[in-house]
Amino acid sequence: MAVVQRVFVTGKVQNTGFRDWAVRRAQECGVTGWVRNLKDGRIEMLIAGEDDAVTAMTEACRQGPPLARVDHLEANADSERVPKGFTKRFTA
Template identity: 50%
Template sequence: MTMALQARLTITGRVQGVGYRDWVVATGRRLGLTGWVRNRGDGSVEALIVGEETAVGVMIDACRHGPPLARVDAIDIDPVDLDILPEGFTQRPTT
């Protein structure tokens, strides 16, 4: 059994008010990933992505561009090691 790769992304740029979270959910589901995405009070978007290594890599690359109206300036990627993995791919409230 393959271990799931887990990463927390913080995406900065013009990523709020442009459909970025909906796009992340749709893209994550299409890639068979689980996790969540939410807006942050500082204007960034935070996402937790969990899945097979190749799919996580594809998702990170996709997040560097985002949906058409977004402008991604930077992505900070932090590996995480969760004991309880999320089910499905969802949006969470802004923090």
């Protein structure tokens, strides 16, 4: 069953390659969506796909790339329409 989750990642996550890492990881997990920096220092993602793929992507984000330090991850169900592929977006 396809699900959509909005994920917010807090910690030392900007300027660590997190967004590029998320694009690569999303392709590996087989999910679609997008990732962007937020002005408050967090990362926001919209992740869509089969339940197990979304769970795998979300769990990977709890660790993040090597230079990141994830202090908190919040994931909530969402209903936003998700584009094909997984892309980086501009800071919001």
